[in-house]
Amino acid sequence: MSDVAVHEADHGTHGHTTTTGLSNNKIAMWLFLGSECLLFGGLISTYMLYRGRVSEGPRPGNVFDIPFTSVSSFILLMSSLTMVLAVSAAQNRDDRGTTLWLTITALLGATFVGGQVYEFTAMYNEGLGFTTSLFGSSFYTLTGFHGVHVTVGIIMLMSVVGIIKRSTIPGDKAEVVELVGLYWHFVDVIWIIIFTLVYLIPA
């Protein structure tokens, strides 16, 4: 086997020769995640600036339910464990294990999103609407964007489960699972920051 061919097989480039010898898909995903840092950096900074700007409606300390959000955070953190176990199973070509761990990850993610919907509803009932104050607007925008990312992650996870079952992933399945895993872990690390800066550190 030529060196180029060895490179292709090892890094899952699906028959395409790359100048780096690395998967272009994986480089693209890391670049995308790097750019996402800028998106969430902007949202988090905006919240930090506006969290004390409450002309009417409840203040942050009055609406946050820390025990509830702590449980949600723990669930999302554990979904990172199940995700990495899915990647590990995919690398061992264990399709059954991969689909099992991916499904559990999606369920944990759905639990987190369900918790966020419950939290938003409770906050709204306490008088914090999207336009009530700058705090409300920046809070819902930041955590809402994160929730949308988790939801997109769940759709990606279930799509991968579907295409693994139909065996329609061309080339290296492990790389596809790994790419979805990178996105999922990123969503988790963003929540690690949000949980501390938004919920635990008071305005």
Add this chain to the structure above:
Amino acid sequence: MTAATETHTEHDHSHDDHAQHGMSNAGYIRIALILAAMTALEVSTYYVDFGALFMPVLIILMVVKFFIVVSYFMHLKFDNKLFSFCFYAGLFLAVMVYVIALATFKFFAA
């Protein structure tokens, strides 16, 4: 050393990296337990008065948790350095831009 041999040696090295790529499942579970313990410590700051240590403890725990997930669960510690560059360049740019933006609005003076 010919170019081909050089490429091969480089490949062997990256193959070694790939082998380390995956920690064992037990290793991942250990990392998750460490993260869970750190989260419990974070949450405890809501119930226990840490005094002047409150803010530093939370910030340090947040940063350490971030890098543990990125290094071990996302495999950056074991993967090719180009991936680290792609991600950390974006992260570094974001931190610099927004720290400067917050400083402009006198956020840190408050």
